[in-house]
Amino acid sequence: MKVVRIICLLVVSLLALCPLGSVLAQSAPDYTLSLKPERDRYDSVIVAGNDKMIYLDVENTGTATINNIAFSSEEPDGWEIEFDPESMLKLEAGENERLKTTIEVPSGTAAGDYMINFVATGDEASSKDIDIRVEVKVPVTEPSIEIRALYPTLEGIAGEEFVFEVEFQHIAASMTDEPVIFNLLTTTPPDWEIYMTPPYEKEKKLSAISLKPGFTFTDKTRVVVSPLFWPLPEPGEYKITLTADSGELKDTIELTANITARYALVLLPSEERYNTTATSGKDNYFAVTAGNLGTAAISDIKLSADKPAGWTVEFTPEKLDSLKAIDSQTIDVNIKPPPETIAGDYSISLKASGAQSTARDLDIRVTVESPTIWGWVGIIIIVLVVAGLVLVFLRFSRR
Numbered sequence: 001m002k003v004v005r006i007i008c009l010l011v012v013s014l015l016a017l018c019p020l021g022s023v024l025a026q027s028a029p030d031y032t033l034s035l036k037p038e039r040d041r042y043d044s045v046i047v048a049g050n051d052k053m054i055y056l057d058v059e060n061t062g063t064a065t066i067n068n069i070a071f072s073s074e075e076p077d078g079w080e081i082e083f084d085p086e087s088m089l090k091l092e093a094g095e096n097e098r099l100k101t102t103i104e105v106p107s108g109t110a111a112g113d114y115m116i117n118f119v120a121t122g123d124e125a126s127s128k129d130i131d132i133r134v135e136v137k138v139p140v141t142e143p144s145i146e147i148r149a150l151y152p153t154l155e156g157i158a159g160e161e162f163v164f165e166v167e168f169q170h171i172a173a174s175m176t177d178e179p180v181i182f183n184l185l186t187t188t189p190p191d192w193e194i195y196m197t198p199p200y201e202k203e204k205k206l207s208a209i210s211l212k213p214g215f216t217f218t219d220k221t222r223v224v225v226s227p228l229f230w231p232l233p234e235p236g237e238y239k240i241t242l243t244a245d246s247g248e249l250k251d252t253i254e255l256t257a258n259i260t261a262r263y264a265l266v267l268l269p270s271e272e273r274y275n276t277t278a279t280s281g282k283d284n285y286f287a288v289t290a291g292n293l294g295t296a297a298i299s300d301i302k303l304s305a306d307k308p309a310g311w312t313v314e315f316t317p318e319k320l321d322s323l324k325a326i327d328s329q330t331i332d333v334n335i336k337p338p339p340e341t342i343a344g345d346y347s348i349s350l351k352a353s354g355a356q357s358t359a360r361d362l363d364i365r366v367t368v369e370s371p372t373i374w375g376w377v378g379i380i381i382i383v384l385v386v387a388g389l390v391l392v393f394l395r396f397s398r399r
Contacts, residue, residue: 029064049107059096172213261296281339
């Protein structure tokens with residue numbers, strides 16, 4: 001009995017030191033395999049008839065060793081895929097290996113995008129499938145020249161320069177071919193100016209350019225087009241063509257200068273005086289000028305005035321049907337205060353408003369003077385008052 005008690009005591013002590021859960025519970029092994037392209041590049045470019053090597057990273061992201069790892073792919077018919085190494089005996093937990101993968105594209109493959117599916121499989125686990133997009137390009141067999149404009153259409157107002165940037169692509173059968181000189185020929189609307197310069201040497205004017213063969217746009221040229229300043233061209237689209245011609249190789253691009261209208265109506269005093277004098281009850285004439293400083297005609301210009309109550313302001317002509325760009329017209333303004341207007345300074349605002357633009361108000365200070373007859377009447381009254389005072393003084397002095 002004593003022995004049994006000792007054994008029970010020992011069992012209880014062991015259970016206290018080693019909990020039953022940790023003795024009986026053991027975590028299950030984790031088998032997880034990962035496959036992904038180097039630097040997460042899921043696309044590639046291959047010229048038909050050539051091969052290219054890409055790298056795939058294989059990693060055991062689990063907690064247990066994975067054995068007998070093999071690699072496979074699904075690719076378009078006729079394509080060849082080689083793996084180096086072809087397989088792996090094992091991959092310890094946390095380890096990773098780089099897999100060299102060679103993709104061979106058969107000649108005659110049409111240009112376009114193709115998908116290849118890759119997967120890694122072991123005894124204990126398989127990776128998720130990954131897809132690599134392969135852009136197939138067709139090798140160049142015929143030489144050519146191509147012109148491309150970064151912005152083939154530009155917008156601006158008449159009188160401004162239009163600066164286009166164009167790039168040239170000289171494609172040759174071999175990258176070792178000699179450079180070719182291309183003459184640069186242009187056409188513009190009548191009397192427009194055009195010249196070409198390198199991007200960073202604006203003082204140089206180009207009439208020809210030497211291009212090395214290549215598959216990318218490598219040379220830029222500034223095409224500067226200047227419309228007429230006078231007479232200003234009407235708003236609209238104007239076409240410019242640029243041709244690169246070597247005799248055997250030739251390409252033409254069309255550029256568009258879109259001229260937009262700018263409207264600017266102004267109203268100014270003809271003699272640069274912002275004040276005038278007027279006599280109450282009479283016609284008083286003041287000249288103003290309506291001007292169009294824009295790039296297109298302004299139509300239906302109406303004239304009006306803000307004036308003191310009872311005043312009359314008349315315009316000759318009363319309105320303008322149209323005013324061409326960079327043109328002006330003189331307008332006579334008759335300012336007539338009422339007869340009873342008290343002498344002093346007054347303000348009127350002259351206005352001009354067209355269908356496309358409105359001028360700023362022209363504020364004029366008008367100094368009103370009394371009519372001449374009232375001046376004589378005042379003089380006579382003063383004379384009579386003085387005479388009366390003299391008579392009164394003489395009468396009282398006799399007494």
